[in-house]
Amino acid sequence: MQPALLPRGEETPASPLHLLSAADHKTPSLQPSTATDAMIIARAPVRVSFLGGGSDFPDHFRQHGGAVLATAVNRFAYVTVQPFLQEYFDHKIRLAYRRNESVNTPDEIEHPAIRAAYKKLGIEGGVEMHIMADMPARTGLGSSSSFVVAMLQALHAFHGRFRTARDLANEAIDIERNILGEAGGWQDQVIAASGGFSLVRFNRAGSYDVTQIPLPxxxxxxxxxxxxxxxxxxxxxxxxxxxxxxxxxxxxxxxxxxxxxxxxxxxxxxxxxxxxxxxxxxxxxxxxxxxxxxxxxxxxxxxxxxxxxxxxxxxxxxxxxxxxxxxxxxxxxxxxxxxxxxxxxxxxxxxxxxxxxxxxxxxxx
CATH class of the missing domain: 3.30.70.890 (GHMP kinase, C-terminal domain)
Known part of the structure; x- marks a missing residue:
């Protein structure tokens, strides 16, 4: 017998643990903080994909549909965003990940995903960003997409904008698959944004539906x-x-x-x-x-x-x-x-x- 599944709506919390989560909020834009001690820390989970991997590639699901059974797990990418006091330095943007960058314009940023996000969101400067992760990169857990989703969450929140899980997933897909031209499917971005234990169905129309699996x-x-x-x-x-x-x-x-x-x-x-x-x-x-x-x-x-x-x-x-x-x-x-x-x-x-x-x-x- 087909089990009853609980649809995950955009406005439905993925977990009671959410604080200002992507799935919880869709509010009007606020003014960016001008406080010098302002700070946002966002995180997004990596995922374990059980079944259906490969069917989340657009070339496939636009013709045949697709479905992936996956879960977000308790390992995260973290992004901290705070004001950069550029009047005291000779650069406007400071980044810290596995290396440090100090530049004046988004075009000068060497990290491809960060450069793409700054340009996509229209951020010119005055922002300092630090990136950390629980797991190494390139290990098959979707950590690259987790970082991109967490970065988008942090940057939007820092500028007073809240985005739904679908908003964040779609923006991350656009950055990784379209702007950067990296091959891959869509499940990593969707799971990082939505969380939970989910069945993600990919439709021929180019859309997707996320269904939470209510396991005891x-x-x-x-x-x-x-x-x-x-x-x-x-x-x-x-x-x-x-x-x-x-x-x-x-x-x-x-x-x-x-x-x-x-x-x-x-x-x-x-x-x-x-x-x-x-x-x-x-x-x-x-x-x-x-x-x-x-x-x-x-x-x-x-x-x-x-x-x-x-x-x-x-x-x-x-x-x-x-x-x-x-x-x-x-x-x-x-x-x-x-x-x-x-x-x-x-x-x-x-x-x-x-x-x-x-x-x-x-x-x-």
């Missing part, structure tokens, strides 16, 4: 207990990996359509009382479908995946585009240590699912 707390705990994220310590840019994918196009489209079906089946399965361990079998089918569709991987990743299955996992997947990052396994907890050892004693990460979407966590204006 006990079921959520079971899923978290069965999830094992193994960090391969291999980092890559998803858009460079995506450019290498090949294979028969007709077969690829057929596989992606089946992967969309798996996302819908995943909702039914998790909403039932069937053993969580068997949920991994759906992920394994997705793994096999991606291989049929011509998705590239690395021999080491394939070896660790097969070793994980032999050690007790019922299925799993590579998170992200396929060449490195995190390997997700679904397995009974008693097999987790054996799986970790089978994967060369690589680091493992425990996460909580159903994390809130983009939100302002500190505001002083």
């Amino acid at each position: 707390l006990e079921r959520v705990q079971q899923l978290e207990d069965h999830m094992l994220l193994v960090y391969t310590q291999i980092q890559r840019d998803s858009f460079s990996v995506l450019g290498k994918k090949n294979g028969n196009q007709a077969l690829k489209e057929k596989c992606l359509c089946r992967m969309s079906e798996l996302a819908e089946l995943g909702v039914e399965y998790l909403s039932s009382d069937k053993p969580i361990a068997r949920f991994g079998e759906l992920l394994h089918e997705g793994w096999e479908l991606k291989k049929q569709a011509g998705s590239v991987s690395l021999p080491q990743i394939d070896e660790w995946y097969e070793a994980g299955l032999r050690a007790g996992a019922t299925g799993g997947k590579v998170l992200g585009a396929g060449q490195g990052g995190f390997l997700l396994f679904i397995a009974e907890p008693r097999f987790h240590e054996a799986i970790r050892q089978a994967c060369g004693n690589q680091p493992v990460v425990r996460v909580r699912v159903n994390a809130p979407g983009s939100q302002v966590i500190f505001s002083q204006r």
Whole structure:
């Protein structure tokens, strides 16, 4: 029986934990703060995608539709925005991420996404921005999009404007996919903005619908207990990996359509009382479908995946585009240590699912 699903409206909070969240507010623009001690801190979650990845690419879903089952997890990108007292310096914009930038105009900003956001929002200067993250970049968790969404949230809030989750997701998609021309789908931006444990359906008309999956707390705990994220310590840019994918196009489209079906089946399965361990079998089918569709991987990743299955996992997947990052396994907890050892004693990460979407966590204006 098809489970009842709770639609997530734009104005519906993704979680009671939201503070000035993207999903909570749509208010008239306010005047930018002129206080020298003003500060905004925003954060957006990374995501774990279970089923349907690849069907969120516009080239596919505009012809066939698509669906992705994914969850925001409790690892975040953080962006702090505050006034930059430019009268005391010889530059107007200061940025701090893995490197520091001090420039006068948005055109001089070297970070592509920050440059695009400043130009898109019409920010000329007088802003200082600091970026931090719980997880490394290029690990398949959608951290790039999480950062872009958090940055947009912070910049809008700093200038007295609040945006819905859909607004933020659409702006992030425009920056990453259109302005910067980076290959990829839309799920990362949508999940970072909306949060929650969601089924995202992508429509032929070019739109998408986000549906929250109302799993009982006990079921959520079971899923978290069965999830094992193994960090391969291999980092890559998803858009460079995506450019290498090949294979028969007709077969690829057929596989992606089946992967969309798996996302819908995943909702039914998790909403039932069937053993969580068997949920991994759906992920394994997705793994096999991606291989049929011509998705590239690395021999080491394939070896660790097969070793994980032999050690007790019922299925799993590579998170992200396929060449490195995190390997997700679904397995009974008693097999987790054996799986970790089978994967060369690589680091493992425990996460909580159903994390809130983009939100302002500190505001002083």
